[in-house]
Amino acid sequence: MIVVLLNVYLVILFLLVRLKVISFNLFWKCSPFLVLLLLLIGLFIPMGWGxxxxxxxxxxYSVAIVPDVAGEVIDVPVQPNTPLKAGDVLFRIDPTPFQAQVGALEAQLTFARLRLDQMSQLQRNDAGRAFDVQQRESEVKQLESQLEGAKWNLDKTTVRAPADGYVTNLALRKGARVTNLPLSPVMAFIDTSxxxxxxxxxxxxxxxxxxxxxxxxxxxxxxxxxxxxxxxxxxxxxxxGQTQASGQAVSALLxxxxxxxxxxxxxxxxxxxxxxxxxxxxxxxxxxxxxxxxxxxxxxxxxxxxxxxxxxx
CATH class of the missing domain: 2.40.30.170 (Efflux pump adaptor protein, beta barrel domain)
Structure with missing residues (x-):
């Protein structure tokens, strides 16, 4: 740009001299160097910070998709580089073992609640101990907590998009076995939100x-x-500018x-x-x-x- 401005000045100077508006003396001969210096000092160098x-x-943001539960993939409905909404299904893991665990805990919880009712009835009739009632109450609470966790695991067999975006470089296929290890992501999700x-x-x-x-x-x-x-x-x-904790003394840095x-x-x-x-x-x-x-x-x-x-x- 500075070359363009200087050339414009030279053209104008040439026309003024050609039309004899000014005489081509020593000052006008040196004027291109003065204009170049003024452009550099007054405009182009200050432009660096102005x-x-x-x-x-x-x-x-790229989200490494790692399932919360391990198992065999039974469905991958997502297509690579296709826009997705938050909550859309990325893939599904076989829910059979997790459904079985939920069913077993529900049966145990039903039996535990029945035993609790029986113990409570005996205590009200002065035929049972308060300790037995408290023990059954503890068993019911433990089973309720385990059931809640089992239902959470069952829900996590369907892996969903964490935000609006798309999956790229998709290699996951039906039949693959995935784990819930953080170092083993199964796909990369690009967040476009x-x-x-x-x-x-x-x-x-x-x-x-x-x-x-x-x-x-x-x-x-x-x-x-x-x-x-x-x-x-x-x-x-x-x-x-980062300083990290280490067992070494301060060393000279480049x-x-x-x-x-x-x-x-x-x-x-x-x-x-x-x-x-x-x-x-x-x-x-x-x-x-x-x-x-x-x-x-x-x-x-x-x-x-x-x-x-x-x-x-």
């Missing part, structure tokens, strides 16, 4: 960024288009100014949901500083959006 830009990446848009901003340019400032993003997935948003927050930590991450919220939520997770692009943040540079940054961003038609990187 309208900073950086790479943007769209992400979504919320969208995460992060922008990397160099530390030198991040000092004036605040929530609520306007943001424009040009995505590779949408060449020629500019999406608008607002700064939601500037994340207060990056990995290089310190580097790692970019900060700015989280952005789309003005149009539907536009954000339409983008695939992993969509990359470039974002520009417009602060209250150096307002004259905002127009230059917008032009540069739109140039990049047009170049996205032909440039894959």
């Amino acid at each position: 309208a900073p830009s950086g790479p943007a990446l769209l992400g979504r 919320s969208t995460i848009l992060g922008v990397e901003v160099q530390q030198i340019a991040a000092r004036y960024i605040k929530p609520g400032q306007e943001v424009e993003i040009a995505f590779k997935f949408l060449p020629g288009r500019i999406l608008a948003g607002k700064v939601e927050t500037v994340l207060q930590a990056v990995a290089s 310190t580097a100014p790692t970019p900060f991450i700015v989280r952005v919220k789309f003005d149009d939520d539907a536009a954000g949901r339409s983008l695939p997770a992993g969509s990359a692009g470039t974002a520009a943040i417009f602060t209250e500083r150096v307002a004259a540079s905002h127009l230059i940054r917008k032009v540069l961003l739109r140039q990049e959006a047009i170049l996205n038609y032909v440039l894959p990187f």
Whole structure:
């Protein structure tokens, strides 16, 4: 952009000299270098913190689906990459052993309640002990708790979508045996109820960024288009700033100014949901500083959006 502005100045200077409006003396011969210096110091260098830009990446939360009970899969009605609503069935586990457990506990509970009634009747007739009644009451409460847990297990044989989203890279099939171990997820569920848009901003340019400032993003997935948003927050930590407990003394670290991450919220939520997770692009943040540079940054961003038609990187 600075080359374009300098070339415009040179054209204007050439026309003024050609039309003999000005004389081409030493000052006007040196003027292009002065204009270049003014553009750098007065506009393009301050644009780095007045309208900073950086790479943007769209992400979504991924939920590793691990069933709460183990068993054989008898049905997988879900289709990969198909929109789902919260509560839709992902797959079903054979409920037979869990139904049998519920039936056994219900029978035991019925018998225990009958024995409790009998013991209570004997106590009221002064033919039984209070201890026997209390023991039967304890048995009934234990069986009720076990039955509640067994019904919960039976309900968990139907695994449902935890939120709005879709299943991707689906390999689970009928007949597979699944476990409830946290290290053995059976499918990946992508939550589309919320969208995460992060922008990397160099530390030198991040000092004036605040929530609520306007943001424009040009995505590779949408060449020629500019999406608008607002700064939601500037994340207060990056990995290089973490300190973890260890048994070692402090050691020297290779310190580097790692970019900060700015989280952005789309003005149009539907536009954000339409983008695939992993969509990359470039974002520009417009602060209250150096307002004259905002127009230059917008032009540069739109140039990049047009170049996205032909440039894959």
